[in-house]
Amino acid sequence: MAVDSGRIEAAVAEILAAIGEDAARPGLRATPKRVAEAYAEFFAGVGVDPSAALGDTVVSDGLGELVLVRDIEFRSICEHHLLPFLGVAHVAYVPGDRIVGLGRLATVVTTAAARPQLQEQLTEQIADSIQSGLAPQGVLVVVDAVHGCVTARGARQAGSSTVTMASRGSLSDPVQRAGVLALVGGQS
Numbered sequence: 001m002a003v004d005s006g007r008i009e010a011a012v013a014e015i016l017a018a019i020g021e022d023a024a025r026p027g028l029r030a031t032p033k034r035v036a037e038a039y040a041e042f043f044a045g046v047g048v049d050p051s052a053a054l055g056d057t058v059v060s061d062g063l064g065e066l067v068l069v070r071d072i073e074f075r076s077i078c079e080h081h082l083l084p085f086l087g088v089a090h091v092a093y094v095p096g097d098r099i100v101g102l103g104r105l106a107t108v109v110t111t112a113a114a115r116p117q118l119q120e121q122l123t124e125q126i127a128d129s130i131q132s133g134l135a136p137q138g139v140l141v142v143v144d145a146v147h148g149c150v151t152a153r154g155a156r157q158a159g160s161s162t163v164t165m166a167s168r169g170s171l172s173d174p175v176q177r178a179g180v181l182a183l184v185g186g187q188s
């Protein structure tokens with residue numbers, strides 16, 4: 001779904017006027033267009049099913065016990081304040097009878113993140129997409145992010161981050177989950 005650039009540009013010009021700025025002054029003249037272009041990128045995942053990024057899967061034929069991709073960088077926009085949050089996702093799954101190219105897991109993360117979002121929802125959507133797209137034995141998603149709404153306004157906690165987790169299937173078991181979390185933390 002493409003954003004309506006004209007409407008965004010008009011809305012940004014109105015916001016500038018509402019804060020007492022002149023949208024026609026040289027430093028702001030192109031701002032509405034720049035914001036519309038940025039929003040087209042930030043919200044490219046609206047209306048897109050993240051599990052579609054998994055595409056064709058390969059029969060695993062018993063390949064491995066665990067697949068873990070750490071430190072998948074993403075950026076999203078908080079749906080409460082329309083401010084960015086930036087972080088990393090760690091995605092693990094225990095293959096069932098299908099596996100997928102590792103880059104596709106990153107695409108699931110970035111697609112789910114490219115919409116107005118809450119970190120808790122994002123974590124669940126990633127796990128659900130992998131569960132529905134691959135039918136693995138287990139899924140674990142850990143997301144660690146820094147929120148603009150926490151660092152730049154309100155609490156102004158510049159050094160804090162938020163961690164959320166979602167698990168499915170065999171990786172919901174506390175012992176199995178602890179093993180994966182040790183790997184996420186860099187312990188092999």
